[in-house]
Amino acid sequence: MQLMRFVLTLLAVCSLGALSHLHAAPPTPAQVPDTLEQRLLACAACHGKQGEGMRSEFYPRLAGKPAGYLYNQLLNFRERRRRFDVMNYMVSYLSDAYLHEIAEYYANLHPPYPPPVPAASAEALARGEMLVIKGDAGRNIPPCNACHGEALTGLAPAIPGLIGLSPGYVGKQMGAWRVRERKAEQPDCMAQIAALLDPGDISAIVAYLAAQRPPAGAPPTLNPSTKLPLECGSVTQK
Amino acid sequence: MKRNWIIAGIVVVAMVVAATLFLGDDPAISIGRHAADRSEQVKHGEYLARAGDCAGCHTARGGAPYAGGVPIPTPFGTLYVPNITPDHETGIGGWSADDFWQAMHDGRSKDGSLLYPAFPYTNYTKVKRADVDDLFAYIKSLQPIKQPNRPHELAFPYNQRRLLIGWRALYFKPGEYQDDPAQSPQWNRGAYLVQGLGHCDACHSARNMMGAITDMGEIAGGLIPVQNWYAPALNSNRETGLGDWQIDEVVDLLKTGVSARGAAFGPMAIVVHDSLQYVSDADLTGMALYLKSQTQRNAPAEPAQVRVTDKQAEALIEQGGKVYEKHCAECHQKQGEGVPRIYPPLVNNESIAMRHPINGIRIVVNGGFPPSTQGNPRPYGMPPFGHLLSDYEIAAVVSYVRQSWGNHAPPVSPAEVASARGVPVD
Numbered sequence: 001m002q003l004m005r006f007v008l009t010l011l012a013v014c015s016l017g018a019l020s021h022l023h024a025a026p027p028t029p030a031q032v033p034d035t036l037e038q039r040l041l042a043c044a045a046c047h048g049k050q051g052e053g054m055r056s057e058f059y060p061r062l063a064g065k066p067a068g069y070l071y072n073q074l075l076n077f078r079e080r081r082r083r084f085d086v087m088n089y090m091v092s093y094l095s096d097a098y099l100h101e102i103a104e105y106y107a108n109l110h111p112p113y114p115p116p117v118p119a120a121s122a123e124a125l126a127r128g129e130m131l132v133i134k135g136d137a138g139r140n141i142p143p144c145n146a147c148h149g150e151a152l153t154g155l156a157p158a159i160p161g162l163i164g165l166s167p168g169y170v171g172k173q174m175g176a177w178r179v180r181e182r183k184a185e186q187p188d189c190m191a192q193i194a195a196l197l198d199p200g201d202i203s204a205i206v207a208y209l210a211a212q213r214p215p216a217g218a219p220p221t222l223n224p225s226t227k228l229p230l231e232c233g234s235v236t237q238k
Numbered sequence: 239m240k241r242n243w244i245i246a247g248i249v250v251v252a253m254v255v256a257a258t259l260f261l262g263d264d265p266a267i268s269i270g271r272h273a274a275d276r277s278e279q280v281k282h283g284e285y286l287a288r289a290g291d292c293a294g295c296h297t298a299r300g301g302a303p304y305a306g307g308v309p310i311p312t313p314f315g316t317l318y319v320p321n322i323t324p325d326h327e328t329g330i331g332g333w334s335a336d337d338f339w340q341a342m343h344d345g346r347s348k349d350g351s352l353l354y355p356a357f358p359y360t361n362y363t364k365v366k367r368a369d370v371d372d373l374f375a376y377i378k379s380l381q382p383i384k385q386p387n388r389p390h391e392l393a394f395p396y397n398q399r400r401l402l403i404g405w406r407a408l409y410f411k412p413g414e415y416q417d418d419p420a421q422s423p424q425w426n427r428g429a430y431l432v433q434g435l436g437h438c439d440a441c442h443s444a445r446n447m448m449g450a451i452t453d454m455g456e457i458a459g460g461l462i463p464v465q466n467w468y469a470p471a472l473n474s475n476r477e478t479g480l481g482d483w484q485i486d487e488v489v490d491l492l493k494t495g496v497s498a499r500g501a502a503f504g505p506m507a508i509v510v511h512d513s514l515q516y517v518s519d520a521d522l523t524g525m526a527l528y529l530k531s532q533t534q535r536n537a538p539a540e541p542a543q544v545r546v547t548d549k550q551a552e553a554l555i556e557q558g559g560k561v562y563e564k565h566c567a568e569c570h571q572k573q574g575e576g577v578p579r580i581y582p583p584l585v586n587n588e589s590i591a592m593r594h595p596i597n598g599i600r601i602v603v604n605g606g607f608p609p610s611t612q613g614n615p616r617p618y619g620m621p622p623f624g625h626l627l628s629d630y631e632i633a634a635v636v637s638y639v640r641q642s643w644g645n646h647a648p649p650v651s652p653a654e655v656a657s658a659r660g661v662p663v664d
Binding site for chain 1: 299300507508510511569571575577578580581604605606607608609610615616617618619620621622623624625626662663664
């Protein structure tokens with residue numbers, strides 16, 4: 001029996017050798033991990049290997065944001081509702097299913113947050129706190145935490161967190177909403193709110209958000225019975 | 239009395255609806271065909287619409303299918319693609335099969351006006367009448383969308399449609415594709431698709447200053463105006479080197495966007511994503527057979543271009559080796575051998591050594607993903623390096639790749655990288 005096995009093995013080895021000789025054996029191709037991490041190295045170049053983002057207004061943190069929100073943004077970039085050339089180009093020909101997977105992947109990563117950025121004046125912080133926590137009823141501005149979660153870490157599946165992001169990015173996005181360069185599905189609730197904010201409001205909000213320390217872990221989920229102050233297409237977007 | 243009026247009103251409305259339905263059913267495409275044939279016809283028409291990538295131009299990002307509105311920037315101004323849904327008012331709902339044939343075969347609209355050749359009727363003229371009718375049956379089956387066409391924004395004199403008569407005299411010869419009896423049916427089928435609906439030479443040929451392809455059907459490569467991607471010559475072993483590819487490697491690239499020899503990127507990613515992944519293996523094989531046979535033609539002469547001095551080249555390549563080691567070798571491997579269907583090989587890859595270095599530069603600057611296709615649903619991506627590397631470093635690494643492992647393409651200069659960065663990526 002053992003002899004039989006030996007002969008068979010020998011035969012197999014010889015025939016393999018002969019085959020590889022015949023085909024002038026191409027070298028065995030390198031083994032590439034069959035993982036999303038490996039597939040998404042293209043994203044890591046700007047957003048970090050763990051989706052932690054860069055301290056820049058251009059490359060936000062993706063990690064831990066609700067998957068529905070990330071998916072909506074990928075679709076918005078693909079369909080040009082949101083413009084950033086490199087992002088539009090990157091996702092142009094990726095399928096819904098793949099974008100979904102990519103969104104889930106980053107939603108489930110939780111690298112540590114960078115330390116908060118103190119800086120702004122006490123006056124700006126106070127004004128920011130007022131707008132974020134209480135809003136401004138006189139100007140019809142709802143507080144940020146009415147939608148973005150009490151801890152401002154967002155609500156799954158579709159509402160993003162506002163803290164743990166670079167201040168430059170948050171400021172740039174609010175400006176983009178305000179000038180209607182950034183858009184979402186109709187009814188576009190953020191466009192309506194941003195139209196009510198002046199540049200002073202925006203820098204105060206950015207300063208306050210930058211000074212907060214985000215808690216670890218995933219954001220809570222939106223209670224379906226919660227009534228949001230405005231109707232948002234992005235929350236109901238499929 | 240009042241009731242009589244109401245009944246009369248209902249009768250009139252019913253008659254109008256019936257008349258509309260009757261008129262909407264184009265007699266020219268339904269004569270002699272049963273309902274089952276009709277649905278087969280629509281299905282075949284859909285297949286042909288995919289093969290011609292009609293949606294690639296007629297469907298806007300995030301817009302309704304085939305409702306047009308897509309801007310086509312050209313050196314002569316911007317054209318806006320029309321609505322071809324069967325809406326009577328704003329689309330082609332009022333067209334007959336003959337009108338549609340006139341547009342496809344002769345480049346004339348329903349009212350006889352001359353169409354701009356951004357609509358590639360120079361290719362579509364080769365499509366057979368039966369196929370054009372099937373395509374029309376499919377278009378008539380689409381959801382009508384009311385979306386008015388946007389007027390073209392062309393500079394004088396290009397905004398004078400009548401002048402196209404001169405252009406047509408020089409560059410347009412109507413006529414269906416004629417089989418070459420010396421070739422196999424599959425080769426002819428491939429030639430029919432490549433030259434006709436596929437309109438491959440719309441990109442893979444150079445255009446003259448009148449926007450015309452003068453070497454019709456030669457697919458000798460060309461820089462795509464405004465987009466600034468270089469569509470390689472398909473008839474030259476020096477560029478895509480199809481003569482050296484196996485048929486199944488060509489089919490693999492066309493069908494899935496990746497192959498052992500390279501990946502589809504830039505505008506070719508669009509073509510694979512929207513169109514070729516839906517084309518049957520038999521048709522793709524025919525196209526591959528035809529394309530491979532074209533490489534027997536003489537390759538265009540390589541223009542001698544001196545971009546950098548020998549001394550600069552030496553310094554660039556030395557620096558490029560370091561950049562390659564640090565940023566590229568992990569995926570494309572130490573000897574540029576790549577990983578089949580995942581990371582394109584850089585060695586023995588003729589697209590590296592093409593006349594225009596722009597594609598290689600742009601890929602290093604912007605990275606990108608091959609398209610998601612049925613055969614490769616979750617592609618591996620290439621990171622952008624534009625924000626990490628200087629013009630000099632990018633010129634260095636592109637030069638290094640163009641000169642290593644048996645590649646013999648001239649090095650590129652940092653100035654070429656700087657100008658490539660200026661091209662809008664989207």
